[in-house]
Amino acid sequence: DFNLAGEIWIIRDYFKKMGVETVANITGDGRVADIQRAHGAALNVVQCSGATMDLAKLMKEQYGTPFLRVSYFGIEDMAESLYAVARFFEPRDPKIMSRTRRLVREELDALLPRIKEFRRDLxxxxxxxxxxxxxxxxxxxxxxxxxxxxxxxxxxxxxxxxxxxxxxxxxxxxxxxxxxxxxxxxxxxxxxxxxxxxxxxxxxxxxxxxxxxxxxxxxxxxxxxxxxxxxxxxxxxxxxxxxxxxxxxxxRVGGGRGPNAAGFDSSPLMGEVAL
Missing domain, CATH: 3.40.50.1980 (Nitrogenase molybdenum iron protein domain)
Structure with missing residues (x-):
């Protein structure tokens, strides 16, 4: 992940609440010392697959590190990404799935009422x-x-x-x-x-x-x-x-042709030409 606008800090906080330690960020907000020990991680979680999937495959080949391809955008994919990580670690930590479900539930309880308001207009x-x-x-x-x-x-x-x-x-x-x-x-x-x-x-x-x-x-x-x-x-x-x-x-595209709500006529005028 590239940590655009601090996004990776949001995801790291989710992992922390789940009980998962983030060993290194590649490449956003990365630290040399962290990247040096990245090969010891139990799992690679790949968000931008176009840029970093090759690296994940290389680490699997050289160090045996498995990887998951995820997306942190949207409710469904964000939740499934967390659940996928929880499923991976569940054999070692039987309680991780319950913590993850609680995290997702708390986030959705705060989010969905707002989404419902926007949906009425959209x-x-x-x-x-x-x-x-x-x-x-x-x-x-x-x-x-x-x-x-x-x-x-x-x-x-x-x-x-x-x-x-x-x-x-x-x-x-x-x-x-x-x-x-x-x-x-x-x-x-x-x-x-x-x-x-x-x-x-x-x-x-x-x-x-x-x-x-x-x-x-x-x-x-x-x-x-x-x-x-x-x-x-x-x-x-x-x-x-x-x-x-x-x-x-x-x-024209957003409001269409003809008289609009403000009383102006956006229809083509005589003399308009297309070039």
């Missing part, structure tokens, strides 16, 4: 996702579904055939799935599907701005943590704040 809204790694896309589809939103477009730059098969299985019928798409293709699909929010990285932000579509930053430059249960709350807050902004009534 039900039926449309989302588009285009990210670097497919593992993010899986979690984001589930996160939007929890908010009552439909993912109508999803894709990644580095996904494999197996990744896209999994996306196909978890997405709704009619969802457009793209691989390593270009700005023109993405723009066309965003307009075709009349999306309410587009989740992407630094290269996708200008597309959303030019089309007048809400944008959620999910790249390595973001300033707010989106991992963990608290990250899901921040994600929901950002999505709600963006989608429900009154500014979209003035845009």
């Amino acid at each position: 039900e039926g809204k449309k989302a588009a996702i285009y990210v670097g790694g497919a593992f993010k896309a899986f979690s984001l589809v589930k996160a939007f579904r929890l908010l009552g939103m439909q993912t109508v477009l999803v894709g990644s730059q580095t996904g494999t055939k197996e990744d896209y098969q999994e996306l196909y299985e978890i997405c709704d019928e009619g969802t457009i799935i793209v691989d390593d798409s270009n700005p023109l293709e993405l723009s066309s699909f965003l307009e075709e599907k009349a999306v309410d929010i587009f989740v992407g990285g630094v290269k996708e932000r200008p597309i959303a701005y030019k089309l007048g579509v809400g944008f959620c930053d999910h790249n390595h430059e973001r300033k707010l943590p989106l991992e963990g249960f608290v990250g899901m709350l921040r994600f929901a807050e950002e999505v709600h704040r963006t989608v429900m902004s009154p500014v979209w009534r003035f845009t």
Whole structure:
């Protein structure tokens, strides 16, 4: 994990409450002394599989260290990641699963009432996702579904055939799935599907701005943590704040053509040309 906006500290705190010692962080907030003893860990937990899966495989080959591929985004995947770690250590620590269940229950008790509030406004809204790694896309589809939103477009730059098969299985019928798409293709699909929010990285932000579509930053430059249960709350807050902004009534994709709520007509004027 790369510890974007302090995310790895959130996950380390979860592990501590479960009774699991974190030997080293690779690479976010890593320390030389910790990395030097990383080969002695009982388990590698891999979040960014595109960047560090090869390292995990190498450590398994050289040191016999098993690894788990996880995702810390969204409620479902965050909980399952903790449960997977608990299952691994359960033969050595029979009480770890009960501690993990208690941790997840406490987090959900605090989170779900807030999610319910956001869902009332977001039900039926449309989302588009285009990210670097497919593992993010899986979690984001589930996160939007929890908010009552439909993912109508999803894709990644580095996904494999197996990744896209999994996306196909978890997405709704009619969802457009793209691989390593270009700005023109993405723009066309965003307009075709009349999306309410587009989740992407630094290269996708200008597309959303030019089309007048809400944008959620999910790249390595973001300033707010989106991992963990608290990250899901921040994600929901950002999505709600963006989608429900009154500014979209003035845009074509976000507000549609014709008279809008402010009384202005956003239909094409005579003399407009397409270049």
